[in-house]
Amino acid sequence: MKVAFRADASVQIGTGHVMRCLTLADELTRQGHECWFVCRKHQGHLGDLITSKGFNLTLLSARTDIAPNPENNHPDNYSQWLGVPWKEDARQTLEAISPLKPDWLVVDHYALDAEWERALANAVGNIMVIDDLADRPHQCELLLDQNLGRVASDYDGLLPEHCQRLMSPRYALLRPEFAECRDRSLKRRQHLELKRILISFGGVDRNNVTGQVLQALAESALPPSTALDIIMGSAAPYLDEVRQQAARLHFKATVRVNVKDMAERMYLADLSIGAVGSTTWERCCLGLPAILMVLEENQKPAAEALKRSGAVIITDNGKGVRAELERLMNSDAFEQSLTRMVQLSSNIVQGDGCIRVANELQERSCEL
Numbered sequence: 001m002k003v004a005f006r007a008d009a010s011v012q013i014g015t016g017h018v019m020r021c022l023t024l025a026d027e028l029t030r031q032g033h034e035c036w037f038v039c040r041k042h043q044g045h046l047g048d049l050i051t052s053k054g055f056n057l058t059l060l061s062a063r064t065d066i067a068p069n070p071e072n073n074h075p076d077n078y079s080q081w082l083g084v085p086w087k088e089d090a091r092q093t094l095e096a097i098s099p100l101k102p103d104w105l106v107v108d109h110y111a112l113d114a115e116w117e118r119a120l121a122n123a124v125g126n127i128m129v130i131d132d133l134a135d136r137p138h139q140c141e142l143l144l145d146q147n148l149g150r151v152a153s154d155y156d157g158l159l160p161e162h163c164q165r166l167m168s169p170r171y172a173l174l175r176p177e178f179a180e181c182r183d184r185s186l187k188r189r190q191h192l193e194l195k196r197i198l199i200s201f202g203g204v205d206r207n208n209v210t211g212q213v214l215q216a217l218a219e220s221a222l223p224p225s226t227a228l229d230i231i232m233g234s235a236a237p238y239l240d241e242v243r244q245q246a247a248r249l250h251f252k253a254t255v256r257v258n259v260k261d262m263a264e265r266m267y268l269a270d271l272s273i274g275a276v277g278s279t280t281w282e283r284c285c286l287g288l289p290a291i292l293m294v295l296e297e298n299q300k301p302a303a304e305a306l307k308r309s310g311a312v313i314i315t316d317n318g319k320g321v322r323a324e325l326e327r328l329m330n331s332d333a334f335e336q337s338l339t340r341m342v343q344l345s346s347n348i349v350q351g352d353g354c355i356r357v358a359n360e361l362q363e364r365s366c367e368l
Helices: 018-029 047-052 088-098 113-119 176-188 209-218 239-248 262-268 280-283 297-309 317-330 334-348 354-368
Strands: 002-009 033-039 056-060 102-107 126-130 143-144 164-167 196-200 227-232 251-256 272-277 289-295 313-315
Touching: 002 018, 002 088, 002 262, 018 033, 018 047, 018 102, 018 126, 018 354, 033 047, 033 088, 047 056, 047 334, 056 088, 056 143, 056 227, 102 113, 113 126, 126 354, 143 262, 176 262, 176 334, 196 209, 196 262, 209 227, 209 317, 227 239, 227 262, 251 334, 262 289, 272 280, 280 289, 280 334, 289 317, 297 313, 313 317, 317 334
Parallel strands: 002 033, 002 102, 033 056, 102 126, 126 143, 143 164, 196 227, 196 272, 227 251, 272 289, 289 313
Antiparallel strands: none
8 A cells, every 4th residue: 555644843833643643653654655755844844753653755845925814713723833835835735746646634633624625535545634623524435533432423514425433542652662651650559659750841832831830840849869750842932041040950850852761651640731632632541640631622521521531630731730730749649549540540441552553554555
C-alpha cells in the first residue's frame, strides 16, 4: 500500500497532529507499506523530524498575506491554521500526491473538511480522516476519533453512510514503546510514592503554561528532594525562559528538549503534570497518575470524560495544579488516590491502537 499524509505542525497548531501521523506511518512502514507526507512550511513545521525518520516529504510554501476571514463562524477559527485558502491547498496537495497515486490519503487537520476531501477523492484510492471535533462534514471511507467518551453517533449526519468509524482510545495512536513498557510500568506502581514529577505541555506550549506550573510548584509544599523532569520541544517560544526558571528552583529540575525516550521517562515518573492532548493516552497506557490542564476549547470534551472516569485530575491553571497536588499530599488516602488513578487510567488504553488502525487500513483497502 502507498499512504499519503496531509497534516501540519506550527507554533499555533502545535505538534500533535503530525506526531500521531508519524506514529501511524511508522507502523505502516514496519508492515511494508510506503508513506509520504505533505505539510505546509509553517514556523515549527517538523519537516526535519519527518525526513530524519526516512519519510518522503513535500513542504508546501507558506503565505503571510492571508487575512482573517470574518465570515468564518467556527469558534476557534481553524481555517486560519491552513495558511492559504482551502482550494489552493487542495490544488497543491493534489500536485504533490498525484505522482505517488496513493491507496490511502490520511487527513489530520482541523481546517479541512468534506469540500477539500472531495477535491482530492479522484486522485487517491481512499481517504481516512483523523478528527477530534465532530463539528464538520467529511467525505471519507474511514474516520478515527481516539478520544474518551466519543461514540459513533456523534458523527451522524457528518459522514457518508459507508464510512467506517473507529471510536475511543482503544484506537489511540501510540508508539510501540508504550505497549512494550506497560507491564513494567504497572508493576512499578504497586508501591506508590511521590519523588519524581514529569512536566510536559506538548512540543510548543505557546502560552508558557510550563512556566506557570513551575512558579506554582515553587510556592508549594513539595519537599526539596522532589525531582522535576521538564519536557519541551525545540520550537517552544519560551524554552530559554523555562530553562532559566528551572535553574532557580529549589528542586532538582532538568529541562529536556525533543526527547526520544518519553515512555521511559513516564515509567520513571510518579506523577505527571500536563495538558489534555494526545500525550494523555500515553500516560494512561502506562498507568501514570496525572494532573491535567485544559488549554484549548477542543480539549474540553475529553477532559470532562476523563474527569468523570476518575482516571486523572483536571484543573484550570498553575494555582489549581498546586492546590490539587497539596490536597493529594495532605490526604490520608494519598496512596489510595494514586492507586485508583493507576487502575482507572490503565484500563482506558492498552497501547495497541496503532496496530489496530494500520490493520483496518489494510483490510479496508482489500475490500474496496
